[in-house]
Amino acid sequence: MSNIPADLTFARSHEWVRRLSDGTMEIGISDHAQHALGDLVFVELPDIGRRLNAGEACAVVESVKAASDVYAPVAGTVMAVNDQLRHTPELINRDPYGGGWLLRLRAESPATDVGLLSAADYGALITEG
């Protein structure tokens, strides 16, 4: 059974969003997504300062099985990326909601995460398959 922390919101394309106290949003991929991908071997991250539209491809996570795009769940500017993933991409497999975070965005407006799913709704989505 997938781990789905109740304090996060989720995109239908399996990214999670955490609101940090400094007002930025931390983004990663869900436990369900890392499990489906299998062992991750490479991660491509965006440049800091890049402006992203909601739904824009902003990172690539590549596993032994397949390469997969990661989409920005909200519009915003890239404030930080998780450089540790360049050498230890397996952090995403081990700790998808912690050490395996991908990037932090400053959202264009505080309400831009409307349309994202609650943990309960995301849980229902992946159970439906």
Next chain:
Amino acid sequence: MPAAYGSQIEEHHAVRRAAGVFDVSHMGIVDLHGARCRELLRGLLANDVGRLSLPGKALYTCMLNEQGGVLDDLIVYYLDDDFFRIVVNAGTRERDLAWIGARAAAVEVRLQERLDLAMLAIQGPQARERSAALLTAEAAWAVLELQPFFGTQIGEWFVARTGYTGEDGFEIMLPTADAVSVWQRLNAAGVHSCGLGARDTLRLEAGMNLYGNDMNEQTNPLESGLAWTVAFEPADRDFVGRRALEAVRARGPERKLVGLVLDERAVLRSHQRVLVPGLGEGEVTSGTFSPTLERSIGLARVPIATDAAVQVQIRSRQLPARVVRVPFVRHGKALISLV
């Protein structure tokens, strides 16, 4: 067999460093009985079973169509003058049975598909020792004495020193009813459960072809890195596909299968385009991330004159790849230079 039981990369390393077990019961085991078995197989297979004189000896071979295309690759065991066993791919099993069956009746050879047998591959530097520990002292002695590419019947088990990983080990064919308990005893003996994903990364590191990816009925062995498996001698042995292959050999094959190493942070995948400056294009036939080399490796079919360097189209980028001799890894050691 699942893609992985846990981490595919851990399963891979278990086989390179210790021992792993794969359930390969999906493969087809077919026994051939009849006084004219050898004659039948000498006409059907591109390698020559006439070379097999010691009971239990195994031979890797392609089975070709008249055009020289590869219908399947398989292992044939010589067990007695009127008894051979072949192990074929799951996806080609039915076609193989029809193909062989159509020629077997005329020489009074009877095919017996062994659906009663499961097959476990135990592979890795400690695989033989840990497998033998499950057997009686007498049986353990017999299987540990097996030379590479030989098999022997031990009671209800057929144990062969063969595999698809580039490591030492056994493939064991045994009654299906015994398979689960043997699997559990292997686990208890420290043999790691391994899935299809690790099987693919291991075979690719070992430079072994996968039927359907690296060759099929549209490609011949000479352009698939399998010329070494075609026995053109003796010249008077006629086998299906021989004339077509001789024509290819006379004019020279136009393409070849090579190993590729990607030093960039990306992964080769089958069907990616390979760009060969001045010579045209090729295609990646198999690609993966190599856990042992910690970079991507692959096989590609390219123009025959392709030299040391090519470019591969990976998503939106063209990345340089090195052309290398396979295998990439053998007995746990990297055989290519890592820059």
